[in-house]
């Protein structure tokens with residue numbers, strides 16, 4: 001895949017959920033474009049691997065073990081990033097997870113978990129990052145929503161609610177921070193090849209008693225125009241574009257990157 005060229009030398013980014021999948025690709029892409037990156041994740045061991053990979057490739061990275069639902073841990077992550085790198089310019093709210101069940105059986109603690117991580121976590125990380133972006137009179141907040149921030153699927157009520165919430169939060173934020181040189185956008189990916197999706201493919205294959213390839217073809221790719229899974233690097237490239245000066249006029253947007261899923 002050809003890479004977009006954006007110079008982020010001198011900038012600092014925090015990426016949550018950066019130990020795996022899309023977040024890891026985003027952290028690597030921002031770092032290889034010159035940004036110093038804080039790899040924030042609840043999975044500290046995997047976050048260390050992600051940061052080590054960035055450093056092996058010549059980038060700068062620190063690790064923060066953070067549960068984004070926890071305001072003290074979020075504050076500590078942001079403060080540590082600014083202490084180590086002197087500034088904070090870019091925040092990518094990416095941490096997320098999925099639970100599938102009908103509303104009438106949806107475990108209440110799982111509802112709290114999903115809304116807590118994806119919606120409240122996005123609010124907390126943003127709240128504590130903004131003063132530093134305002135101080136620099138430049139900032140980029142990129143929130144990883146989903147096509148499920150735009151449309152619904154059955155059995156994903158907490159996920160769909162949190163992802164729609166992220167779009168609403170992003171729009172509100174864009175209106176509040178524009179005068180400070182800060183943009184806020186949501187990215188709404190379709191199916192991306194990551195551990196989160198590989199787990200769902202395996203679950204569906206078991207439940208439907210069909211091979212994983214058939215799950216991909218019949219369930220996952222059926223509504224899409226382009227019949228393949230997206231790769232994490234493709235989402236990272238859109239994040240990189242939004243972090244560039246070329247995207248200075250893009251704010252409050254909910255950008256679908258979904259292989260045509262929501263076109264119909």
Ligand code: NAD
Nearest residue numbers: 017019020021022042067068094095096146191192194196
């Ligand atoms: P993933 O499971 O590979 O990675 C998610 C990361 O988030 C993990 O490293 C996990 O440890 C971290 N995380 C979970 N809870 C956390 C918490 N409380 N605090 C901090 N970190 C936490 O998943 P992925 O597919 O890379 O998904 C990344 C984001 O992209 C999620 O928000 C997901 O909803 C969104 N997304 C994914 C797809 C897809 O098809 N994979 C599509 C649309 C949107």
